[in-house]
Amino acid sequence: MMRILIVEDEVKLARLIGQVLEEELFQVELASEGGQGLDMALSGNFDLLILDLMLPGMDGLQICRELRKEKCNIPVLMLTAKDAVPDRVDGLDAGADDYLTKPFAFEELLARVRALSRRKLLPEDVGNPILKVEDLEVNIETHRVRRGGKLIDLTAKEYFLLEYLIRNAGRVLSRDQIISKVWKYDYDTTSNVVDIYIHYLRNKIDGNFPTRLIQTLRGTGYSLRSNS
Ligand code: CA
Numbered sequence: 001m002m003r004i005l006i007v008e009d010e011v012k013l014a015r016l017i018g019q020v021l022e023e024e025l026f027q028v029e030l031a032s033e034g035g036q037g038l039d040m041a042l043s044g045n046f047d048l049l050i051l052d053l054m055l056p057g058m059d060g061l062q063i064c065r066e067l068r069k070e071k072c073n074i075p076v077l078m079l080t081a082k083d084a085v086p087d088r089v090d091g092l093d094a095g096a097d098d099y100l101t102k103p104f105a106f107e108e109l110l111a112r113v114r115a116l117s118r119r120k121l122l123p124e125d126v127g128n129p130i131l132k133v134e135d136l137e138v139n140i141e142t143h144r145v146r147r148g149g150k151l152i153d154l155t156a157k158e159y160f161l162l163e164y165l166i167r168n169a170g171r172v173l174s175r176d177q178i179i180s181k182v183w184k185y186d187y188d189t190t191s192n193v194v195d196i197y198i199h200y201l202r203n204k205i206d207g208n209f210p211t212r213l214i215q216t217l218r219g220t221g222y223s224l225r226s227n228s
Helices: 011-023 034-042 060-069 085-094 106-118 156-167 175-183 193-205
Strands: 003-007 027-031 048-052 076-080 098-101 130-133 136-139 145-147 150-152 214-217 221-224
Touching: 003 011, 003 034, 011 027, 011 106, 027 034, 034 060, 048 060, 048 106, 060 076, 060 085, 076 106, 098 106, 130 156, 136 156, 156 175, 156 193, 156 221, 175 193, 175 221, 193 214
Parallel strands: 003 027, 003 048, 048 076, 076 098
Antiparallel strands: 130 136, 136 145, 145 150, 214 221
């Protein structure tokens, strides 16, 4: 059974999240203070951490940095009341794996938790920020991408598209979502830039491999397979 630690000082919200997760048969424990949360996360007793950004004691960013410094590779879903881009960048720099902005729908929370729980890092990647789906490896530090151990050369845009897909492996992403995250609204949503770049990426990532990782959901969007 998957064990999840929730570090959140809004006790009501923490309990609600806990209930929702327990209904999905996750095992849940709560911490409401930063230092206590860090100690519990470092105990090795948990498979996933849901971490609020603003906490008494030690904030979410500090906790995240400390975990990564200690070579603890537990997947971290950060909760933040702010949706500003700098906060997201700070969190990613600190080693968070995904974000959710308050207020959020519990369905969305569950989807993120499921995606993160499927995306387990290999032991040899501890301290090395590599996201892995099947035999595809994306190093989010060096931006190096390998499939089946073979280095794949991507342009900057192709890389950011792939990083967005793999961070959300198993989720369907609409063209609008992809444009707003990867192109930052430089393009209007009627353009077919996403389809064009998916085509480039697919040639490089899936072209010479029997298993196709990038999937098209007609009329809906795209998805990167998740580890089954
Ligand atoms: Ca808080």
